[in-house]
Amino acid sequence: xxxxxxxxxxxxxxxxxxxxxxxxxxxxVCSNVPDRGARENLQETKRNILIFGGxxxxxxxxxxxxxxxxxxxxxVNRGNWYWDSATTVKPFVKQLKCDRMQSLQRCSDLQNxxxxxxxxxxxxxxxxxxxxxxxxxxxxxxLGSRIKRYIYISxxxxxxxxxxxxxxxxxxxxxxxPHDLDVQQKLNSQESYGHGKLEAEEELQRQCAxxxxxxxxxxxxDVVGPRDNTRRWWLYQLWIQLRGYLERPISVPDNLWDRxxxxxxxxxxxxxxxxxxxxxxxIYNQAYNLAFVExxxxxxxxxxxxxxxxxxxxxxxxxxxxDALHLYPSVKLGPIDxxxxxxxxxxxxxxxxxxxxxxxxxxxxxxxTPLPEFSQAQKDVIRILQVHFTSSPFRVLEGLKDKYxxxxxxxxxx
Ligand SMILES: *[C@@H]1O[C@H](CO)[C@@H](O)[C@H](O)[C@H]1NC(C)=O
Numbered sequence: 001x002x003x004x005x006x007x008x009x010x011x012x013x014x015x016x017x018x019x020x021x022x023x024x025x026x027x028x029v030c031s032n033v034p035d036r037g038a039r040e041n042l043q044e045t046k047r048n049i050l051i052f053g054g055x056x057x058x059x060x061x062x063x064x065x066x067x068x069x070x071x072x073x074x075x076v077n078r079g080n081w082y083w084d085s086a087t088t089v090k091p092f093v094k095q096l097k098c099d100r101m102q103s104l105q106r107c108s109d110l111q112n113x114x115x116x117x118x119x120x121x122x123x124x125x126x127x128x129x130x131x132x133x134x135x136x137x138x139x140x141x142x143l144g145s146r147i148k149r150y151i152y153i154s155x156x157x158x159x160x161x162x163x164x165x166x167x168x169x170x171x172x173x174x175x176x177x178p179h180d181l182d183v184q185q186k187l188n189s190q191e192s193y194g195h196g197k198l199e200a201e202e203e204l205q206r207q208c209a210x211x212x213x214x215x216x217x218x219x220x221x222d223v224v225g226p227r228d229n230t231r232r233w234w235l236y237q238l239w240i241q242l243r244g245y246l247e248r249p250i251s252v253p254d255n256l257w258d259r260x261x262x263x264x265x266x267x268x269x270x271x272x273x274x275x276x277x278x279x280x281x282x283i284y285n286q287a288y289n290l291a292f293v294e295x296x297x298x299x300x301x302x303x304x305x306x307x308x309x310x311x312x313x314x315x316x317x318x319x320x321x322x323d324a325l326h327l328y329p330s331v332k333l334g335p336i337d338x339x340x341x342x343x344x345x346x347x348x349x350x351x352x353x354x355x356x357x358x359x360x361x362x363x364x365x366x367x368x369t370p371l372p373e374f375s376q377a378q379k380d381v382i383r384i385l386q387v388h389f390t391s392s393p394f395r396v397l398e399g400l401k402d403k404y405x406x407x408x409x410x411x412x413x414x
Pocket of ligand 1: 163
């Protein structure tokens with residue numbers, strides 16, 4: 001799924017685009033989803049939520065939380081099931097298959113649904129998979145008269161195409177494009193991902209002003225947690241665990257050495273989405289940054305992993321080369337200020353420490369006690385290690401066997 005050619009900063013940006021696009025369509029977190037019988041009894045009184053995405057990393061965590069809170073969930077995506085979402089999400093939701101790169105007008109699943117369920121209304125749309133303005137326009141064309149609220153999952157990369165005029169943490173009001181059109185265009189072509197996400201935000205505001213639908217935009221930094229489809233956290237973990245079998249020394253680019261980074265926990269995104277849905281109207285028509293309170297540097301993060309695994313005999317290399325490998329952060333502008341959402345929603349993010357332990361444990365278990373649902377994810381991550389972390393691909397398999405007792409089955413041979 002994720003194939004990485006040469007890894008360098010510029011290249012990694014485009015890989016991230018792919019990863020982010022993939023991961024938006026993906027998702028889940030294990031937990032007790034209510035059984036179907038119990039849910040059907042409540043059908044009449046339940047509130048309806050439509051989710052674009054909902055099978056990816058944050059999306060499936062969000063769907064599960066909504067199900068546990070007795071919402072009726074319709075998800076719209078390309079139909080892939082990642083990690084174990086085929087068992088944790090799929091049986092409990094209505095799924096419509098649409099590709100948002102095509103016009104939704106041409107998506108027969110959605111057309112038929114809208115036609116058959118002519119009276120259905122949605123308390124909210126949660127949009128994990130709009131990357132450009134037209135996708136928002138499309139959603140309003142199809143569903144605008146049936147929705148009250150629209151929660152758009154955006155990104156801190158919108159600030160990359162803006163004119164931030166101070167050196168503190170980036171705040172919501174910094175999302176202002178430069179006046180100068182030449183500067184705008186230059187930024188947009190350098191940061192097309194951020195440009196597209198901001199264009200979608202702008203279109204959402206326009207549509208909401210026109211229709212009276214209420215919106216919230218959530219701007220997320222790099223998302224961490226179990227079941228990440230970009231595999232970035234997992235790769236750092238394996239880089240350390242299999243270091244004796246890989247050639248690439250564990251390193252951090254010099255320019256990132258002391259730089260604090262913003263992250264957000266996938267479960268926290270689900271939490272905030274639910275809080276937004278259950279809040280009254282006055283918190284709407286605004287953007288909110290979401291992040292952990294803690295802002296670790298990349299070297300602190302790697303140190304923490306080393307400690308967790310009891311490794312005391314290696315030093316992290318400071319890499320001065322211009323194309324030094326790093327998988328975080330995906331933005332250049334620096335960390336964000338997420339105090340507004342904590343204040344307005346009276347919300348406490350999970351502590352970095354707690355999220356760290358849970359995430360590490362999850363990825364350790366993927367090779368220690370593998371589930372059949374995770375075999376695709378395993379193969380992807382093995383492939384990336386083989387291509388980018390060593391010139392002896394076989395050593396990766398040796399390492400996995402020695403470290404985790406994990407063996408690829410012959411028919412799975414890469
Ligand atoms: C950025 O914002 C500042 C302060 O508002 C303004 O003076 C400056 O002209 C802006 N720069 C661009 C390129 O629009």
